[in-house]
Amino acid sequence: MSEISELFDRDPLKLSDQDIGAIVARMREAQAQYELGIKAPVAPKPKSAKAVKATKDLLSDLGLGGDNPLDELGLK
């Protein structure tokens, strides 16, 4: 992380396109590691079966189709 810290401490007007690209690349690398589970988040408590059914019924009433539209948005 030392390279990226050095870039963050530099006047942004003096950063080249390559420097910005390096910041993005380093952050993307950290994101990929995180998504691979190297640092897993605390999962939210699962909803009760009753709550899940109520949510599905409400979605259906609102005309939001699909088997589980919540999945598509990455919702809880």
Place this chain on the structure above:
Amino acid sequence: MQKPHSITSPQAESGQSLALGKAVPSPFLPDSNIQFAWDSTSMGWLKECPRKYYYHMIRGFVGRGEAIHLEYGILYHNALEEYEMLKFNGLDHDQAVEATVRSILLQTWRDGKPWRGSADLPPDDKVSLKNRENLIRTIIWYLYKFKDDPAQTRKDPNTGRPMVELHFQFEIEDGYSLCGYLDRVVEFQEQPFVMDRKTTTSTLGSYYFDQYDPDNQMSFYSFASRVAFKTPVKGVIVDAAQIAVGFSRFVRSFVFKTNDQLDEWYRDLKVFLKQAKQYAWDGYWPQNDKSCHKYGGCIFRGICSKSPSVRDRFLESDFEVREWNPLIPR
């Protein structure tokens, strides 16, 4: 999303205040504490506790930790709006991300050094997670996670521009107006929703999302979308970003609003507006001492727990004065 404070002390006698060098109208009627222009933030304070409303809105007191949340939120929203506009103007995803990162680095370079909003706070304060590096990480992670977002930004039918950071102000009854900003209006599964972006250091579980349903802000924005933009949304998608040590995490949740619910909210709003006027006439905003300990505790809890005769002295030493004016544009 909340709006910025002005940079001055509470409203001047003339009914005008100064913000960023430009005169803007006061949200209060001249020579009174009767507020006629309301945003979701000021209405939320009133509903939570009239005394909290008085300290924040009438006196203009703000806690130091609050200022960091506000600034962080503004920077985060600015970045996502900028990305959206860059894409609209023809840049591809990677180009738009890099241009957005450069812009935020510039916006967070203050007086020749990196912005350190939480420099005065203890290092174990979770607010310190809202720092510059984590902001950039959160923006980049968000933009890549939602590169192919199933919630698509709606285009304004008149201008064709993306419906992001939409200012609204419209009159309701008795000379009152409602104002604020919608972060984004989206189409999800061919249904319109307001999308409201949040940043938090809290864990994104059901406890976090439960606070938004029911919630004044969610109803306010759904109502505003219906009236100001003629877009009767199904509700609000809360698009939350958790800022943690070493990672940022994103979870979305729906808050649905039916027309009946919005009508009820509006009816209740009018009751609260009447109450606010009465408090202003009386020059007295009572404590709601059942709200003091909600959501980790009101920021004024330490003030209200002291004897009335010494409160002002503590307010002046522990808080800064930054007027909250719903009429100040971002």
